[in-house]
Amino acid sequence: NSKHSLLLLASILLLGLSCKDKPTEKTNEVDAPSKNPNIVVIYLDDLGYGDISSYGGTGLQTPNIDALATEGIKFTNGYASSATCTPSRYALLTGMYPWRNKDAKILPGTAPLLISTEQQTLPKMLKKQGYQTAIVGKWHLGLGSGIINWNERVSPGPNEVGFEESYILAATQDRVPTVYIENGNVVGLDPKDPISVDYKNNFKGEPTAITNPEMVKMKWHHGHNNSIVNGIPRIGFMKGGDSAKWSDIDIADTFLDKAQTYVKEHKDKPFFLYYAMNQPHVPRTPNPRFVGKSGMGPRGDVILEADWCIGEFMKTLEEEGILDNTLVIFSSDNGPVLNDGYYDDAVEKLGNHDPNGGLRGGKYSLFEAGTRIPLITYWKGKIQPAESNAIVCQMDLLASLADLVGTKDNTTDSQDLMDVFLGKSKTGRDNLIIEATSRTALRSGDWLMIPPYKGVNYEEEVGIEVGSFPEFYLYNLKDDVAQQNNLATSNPKKLAEMIHEFETLKGK
Numbered sequence: 001n002s003k004h005s006l007l008l009l010a011s012i013l014l015l016g017l018s019c020k021d022k023p024t025e026k027t028n029e030v031d032a033p034s035k036n037p038n039i040v041v042i043y044l045d046d047l048g049y050g051d052i053s054s055y056g057g058t059g060l061q062t063p064n065i066d067a068l069a070t071e072g073i074k075f076t077n078g079y080a081s082s083a084t085c086t087p088s089r090y091a092l093l094t095g096m097y098p099w100r101n102k103d104a105k106i107l108p109g110t111a112p113l114l115i116s117t118e119q120q121t122l123p124k125m126l127k128k129q130g131y132q133t134a135i136v137g138k139w140h141l142g143l144g145s146g147i148i149n150w151n152e153r154v155s156p157g158p159n160e161v162g163f164e165e166s167y168i169l170a171a172t173q174d175r176v177p178t179v180y181i182e183n184g185n186v187v188g189l190d191p192k193d194p195i196s197v198d199y200k201n202n203f204k205g206e207p208t209a210i211t212n213p214e215m216v217k218m219k220w221h222h223g224h225n226n227s228i229v230n231g232i233p234r235i236g237f238m239k240g241g242d243s244a245k246w247s248d249i250d251i252a253d254t255f256l257d258k259a260q261t262y263v264k265e266h267k268d269k270p271f272f273l274y275y276a277m278n279q280p281h282v283p284r285t286p287n288p289r290f291v292g293k294s295g296m297g298p299r300g301d302v303i304l305e306a307d308w309c310i311g312e313f314m315k316t317l318e319e320e321g322i323l324d325n326t327l328v329i330f331s332s333d334n335g336p337v338l339n340d341g342y343y344d345d346a347v348e349k350l351g352n353h354d355p356n357g358g359l360r361g362g363k364y365s366l367f368e369a370g371t372r373i374p375l376i377t378y379w380k381g382k383i384q385p386a387e388s389n390a391i392v393c394q395m396d397l398l399a400s401l402a403d404l405v406g407t408k409d410n411t412t413d414s415q416d417l418m419d420v421f422l423g424k425s426k427t428g429r430d431n432l433i434i435e436a437t438s439r440t441a442l443r444s445g446d447w448l449m450i451p452p453y454k455g456v457n458y459e460e461e462v463g464i465e466v467g468s469f470p471e472f473y474l475y476n477l478k479d480d481v482a483q484q485n486n487l488a489t490s491n492p493k494k495l496a497e498m499i500h501e502f503e504t505l506k507g508k
């Protein structure tokens, strides 16, 4: 027994000693960021500010995205440059305001490459600094330089603007060609069944949603009545390429698998992976594992599917031992839309869920819900969890990441906000020009000014106010984030300042 008490005494002593040796609690401290972490951009498609629980979403539980938000920096004034896909992706990858390029609009699947092969891009910049670079997922920035022959290598494309490896869908899930393209080549193509694509005319004898409605399994609401693939009518006409057509319900798993494989095969040297997921864009085709899981219909189900994929992807980073050496940036290309052209119960089954998170407008809109999106930076052990209300735009990643990896970019509209993205500063942009369907508006400080535009404000088909009025609109977002009080007439001085700033920035 005395032996026992001796042991006890010894352990108490040891404990005391080790306590003394221990440095004071360090819970709030993080290590200095290393220079060449892996960089992953996880980019969703049409995910709204209020779609995830950590941003106040009530109808859906998104634990994996929430983990990034609560253990990283959750930006509450994070912006896509635009309220639609192509221009936002253009800004993300080139660091340029998309309104400088008149062709930066929603592109058909046959559009030529929107980014010049001479242009600065995020992957090019990183590649120059020794990074391996890849894109997996949705491209939607055009391919080729004229008429595309889908049966040969399609170029220029992602591989010609900085991505060493690419596994993409060309445009959107609702646009033809409905095939994957790997490093320029259509995956699984049978040369005896060549692909033809046309956005104007159908191919003789090919069924469409109009000629053969009995073949349609997902009913179209507006647009989306051309070629039918897997029972889903699409935008554009396509003939041939049967063996290459993707299975819609497997797209999420396919991209996840490609992203995970890329990580496993490239973890020994720094890499940049642009993981561009297609949820919750239409057509919403959850894998059967997720059907019915949200109670909100396919739109909710694919958000849960995306969240699951992100969880699996993060597990891979951890299992491969590179989680604390990987900066993960999560965001969405534009705000939410419920009915974007198919009857899929998104409106009917919404319940109390508010994809807008209290913001006005939605996809296509100059109101806040169009461009203000969830934006999270996560870096285990290097970023201290916080919420930041700094104004930041996805366009700023180019100059910011350049800074992180030890170079500079001052040739673009991108601003170096690396300290903001790492949580060391809360001073973001002074101003930002946002864009929606080729119209622009100015955010400056707490203020938002929408100039007059022709056209209707409320777009019936999608059920969204897009922000087109015959007069100026001015909001103080600090007091009125929901944009209910137009101050244009009551505050003419501020309005004049905003107009002046807007015109100066746009170079008018």
Ligand code: NG6
Pocket (backbone or CB within 6 Å): 045, 046, 084, 085, 086, 106, 140, 172, 174, 222, 223, 224, 235, 281, 282, 334, 340, 341
């Ligand atoms: C619109 C489509 C919409 C969606 C959008 C692009 C119609 C009527 N609507 O033209 O369904 O595909 O383009 O979305 O065709 S984005 O997120 O890629 O910008």
Ligand code: CA
Pocket (backbone or CB within 6 Å): 045, 046, 084, 085, 281, 333, 334
């Ligand atoms: Ca989109």
